[in-house]
Each structure stands twice: as structure tokens, then as C-alpha cells.
Amino acid sequence: MKKLLIIVLSFISFSLFATNPVTDYVHVKGYYEEEESSLIFKVWRQNELEDIGRVYHAGDIYLDGDPTTREERIFTWELSGNKNLTVNLTFTITPLQAYSNGTYHIPKHTLKMYSGNTTKTHEFSTATSGSTSYPGYRQGSSGSSSFIIKSAVFKYTNESITTQTPKSGYCTLRVLEYDEDTAGNFDYVSYVTVEFDTV
Amino acid sequence: MKKIISILIIILTVSVSLFAWKELDFASTSQGVIAHINGVFELDVSEFYYANDNEGKGINLNINDENNNFRYLIAPTSTPKSIPGLLIANFSLISSSSDYKLTISHDKLTNKTNHSIKYDYELSTVYSVLRGTSMVERTVYCLSEPESSVLNFNELHGVLMLQNAGLYLRLCNEVTDSGEYESTITLVLESLQ
Numbered sequence: 001m002k003k004l005l006i007i008v009l010s011f012i013s014f015s016l017f018a019t020n021p022v023t024d025y026v027h028v029k030g031y032y033e034e035e036e037s038s039l040i041f042k043v044w045r046q047n048e049l050e051d052i053g054r055v056y057h058a059g060d061i062y063l064d065g066d067p068t069t070r071e072e073r074i075f076t077w078e079l080s081g082n083k084n085l086t087v088n089l090t091f092t093i094t095p096l097q098a099y100s101n102g103t104y105h106i107p108k109h110t111l112k113m114y115s116g117n118t119t120k121t122h123e124f125s126t127a128t129s130g131s132t133s134y135p136g137y138r139q140g141s142s143g144s145s146s147f148i149i150k151s152a153v154f155k156y157t158n159e160s161i162t163t164q165t166p167k168s169g170y171c172t173l174r175v176l177e178y179d180e181d182t183a184g185n186f187d188y189v190s191y192v193t194v195e196f197d198t199v
Numbered sequence: 200m201k202k203i204i205s206i207l208i209i210i211l212t213v214s215v216s217l218f219a220w221k222e223l224d225f226a227s228t229s230q231g232v233i234a235h236i237n238g239v240f241e242l243d244v245s246e247f248y249y250a251n252d253n254e255g256k257g258i259n260l261n262i263n264d265e266n267n268n269f270r271y272l273i274a275p276t277s278t279p280k281s282i283p284g285l286l287i288a289n290f291s292l293i294s295s296s297s298d299y300k301l302t303i304s305h306d307k308l309t310n311k312t313n314h315s316i317k318y319d320y321e322l323s324t325v326y327s328v329l330r331g332t333s334m335v336e337r338t339v340y341c342l343s344e345p346e347s348s349v350l351n352f353n354e355l356h357g358v359l360m361l362q363n364a365g366l367y368l369r370l371c372n373e374v375t376d377s378g379e380y381e382s383t384i385t386l387v388l389e390s391l392q
Binding site: 021022023024025026027028029030031032033034035082083 | 240242243244247249250253255256257258259260261263264287288290305308366368374375376377378379380381382383384385386387388389390
């Protein structure tokens with residue numbers, strides 16, 4: 001009887017062991033910290049691959065030869081982001097101007113902004129000279145100037161960019177008409193300001 | 200008459216005792232078999248390797264973070280279930296019999312503060328078994344439950360021994376929601392009998 005009991009107990013013991021699965025666990029932990037969005041703006045002077053970083057100065061423009069027939073690239077730009085971003089981008093470009101002895105000289109000229117399949121154009125329509133200490137060249141600016149010429153404003157809104165698909169373009173200048181009294185005697189300068197933000 | 204009865208009782212007592220000794224001998228043999236099975240049956244799982252990384256938050260799941268050394272290992276592949284990802288744990292298995300199966304499953308990486316945010320991942324199990332005289336490496340993949348990886352060893356016949364089998368993690372999709380995440384991998388070893 002004892003023998004039988006032990007065999008039965010042994011069998012039950014083995015069966016219990018055989019049918020009870022052994023379980024173990026690995027606990028996985030991880031985290032995600034969202035990277036802050038960042039924009040990288042690059043601008044190059046004219047056609048040179050000289051990265052002038054965040055200096056939004058397009059550089060001095062020298063008008064050699066016959067400027068009225070030439071459309072010259074004055075700067076190239078590129079805006080990229082560290083992830084998928086929607087951005088607004090605004091270029092404010094002052095009229096081309098030369099300064100001498102308290103007088104500013106602004107020729108008649110055209111700016112064109114090329115980006116993708118889009119071309120935006122702004123014409124500074126008259127050649128002007130004037131004695132003034134503060135020529136207005138920004139939209140909305142004021143002062144004791146004898147003439148006000150608003151800056152050209154080029155807006156790009158709701159543009160999608162990534163690191164792989166930046167937004168880029170370039171700006172050209174074509175001078176149409178000089179003030180005959182001072183043509184070609186000075187270095188003409190234009191200033192470009194770029195504002196951009198994510199939507 | 201009393202003497203005869205006393206002698207009979209003594210004889211019977213000795214007889215029963217002798218019989219009992221035989222029984223105990225047999226019982227000892229039976230218990231030995233059970234002890235043998237228990238003694239060589241073992242499943243050991245290592246600690247999760249990166250549990251204490253990054254101030255205890257575990258793996259950095261941001262695959263765009265250039266400071267994340269594991270970002271290429273956990274990044275989704277264009278061909279799912281093709282390449283093991285980041286090694287996160289090891290396990291070993293020893294048994295006197297190969298009549299067992301090991302089922303490995305996991306839930307999704309779940310955001311600890313918002314449980315509705317979940318990301319699935321490929322769990323690869325890489326292990327080597329002795330088949331004949333040579334080691335054969337195998338890799339099995341599974342997404343989260345109800346998928347699972349089943350390692351069936353009954354074809355091996357005989358002693359089963361896995362050493363340092365690896366568990367690897369690779370994301371199915373890029374994580375885009377901030378927060379801490381957790382998941383549990385469950386290993387169940389059960390008899391095929």
C-alpha cells in the first residue's frame with residue numbers, strides 16, 4: 001500500500017512540475033525627449049560659396065560695365081530645419097543706394113527673387129538723388145528725409161522644410177537707369193534683412 | 200500461551216519493520232528521479248542592460264538625436280523583421296530534456312503618463328543550439344502580443360542547453376511623443392508532455 005502511495009505521489013509531483021510553466025520577465029524602459037526645433041539659415045554672397053552665416057548683408061554691389069543689360073545674382077540663400085517644420089520667411093531688401101557728401105543716389109532697378117518655380121519681382125521705379133541725412137528705406141520708417149523709398153518685401157508663407165528638403169533661392173538685381181549726374185561714381189549698397197519663424 | 204503470543208508479536212513486528220525498510224529503499228529511488236529532473240531545469244534571464252541608463256530612464260528612443268549612440272540600432276528598417284536591433288537582455292536555459300517550448304512575447308512600449316500612446320517594436324531572439332556536433336544559430340522575430348516567438352526544442356533530442364541567447368529591440372515606427380516608456384517581455388517555459 002505504501003509502495004503504491006509513493007508511486008502515486010511521485011507521479012503527481014512530476015505531473016505538477018511538468019504542467020506548471022516557468023515564467024520570467026524582462027522589463028524594458030525607454031524615453032523620448034522631443035528635440036527643440038531649430039532653423040538653419042545660410043546665405044552666400046553673389047555666386048560664391050562663401051558662407052556668411054547669419055550676417056544678412058548681401059555685400060557691396062559693384063556696377064561695372066553696362067548694368068542695364070545685366071541681371072546679376074547678388075545672394076543665394078537656404079533655410080533648413082532639424083525636422084519637419086512649417087515656416088514663414090520674409091526678405092526685406094533696401095533699395096540699392098550710394099551715399100556721398102550727404103546725398104543718397106538710388107538708381108531705377110529691379111530685384112527678382114527666385115525660389116523653386118516661383119519668381120517674385122520688385123521694381124524701384126525711379127532714379128532718385130537727394131540731400132538728406134536719413135533716407136527711408138524700410139517700410140514704415142520715417143525721419144527728416146527728403147524722399148522715402150520703401151524697401152522691397154518678399155514673403156514666403158507656410159513653407160514646409162526638413163533637413164533633407166530645405167527651402168532655397170536666390171536674388172538678382174538689374175539696374176535700369178542711373179541718375180546721370182552721379183552714375184557709376186560710387187559704390188552702391190543694398191541691405192537685406194531676413195526674418196523667419198516656425199508656424 | 201502468553202509466551203507464544205509474545206513471540207508471535209515480536210516476530211510480526213520485526214517482519215513489518217523489515218518490510219518497511221524495503222519500502223523506504225524503493226521510495227528513495229523514486230525520489231531520486233524527481234530530484235534529478237528538478238536539478239537540471241533552469242531558466243535564467245539577465246537584467247535589462249539599459250535600465251539604469253540616462254538617469255534610470257532606459258533607452259533613448261529619439262533616433263534623430265545625434266548624441267544617441269543606439270539610434271541606428273533601434274531605428275526602423277525598410278525591411279521589417281530582417282535585422283536584430285539593440286541587445287537589451289540575455290537568457291540561458293538548461294534542461295535534461297528538450298521536450299519543452301519557450302514562448303517569448305511582449306507588449307508595446309507604453310507612455311507612462313499617457314497610456315494611450317503606444318509604440319510597437321520588433322523583438323528578435325537570437326540563440327544557438329547544439330545540433331549533432333555543431334552549433335546552429337537561429338533568429339526569430341515578433342511584434343507585440345498576440346504575436347510571439349515560440350522556440351521549440353523537441354527536435355533536438357536529449358539535453359537542452361542555451362547560453363547567452365539574446366533579446367534585441369528595434370522600433371517599428373519613429374517615436375514622436377515625449378515621455379518615458381515601458382514594456383514587459385515575458386518568457387514562458389513549458390513542457391510539451
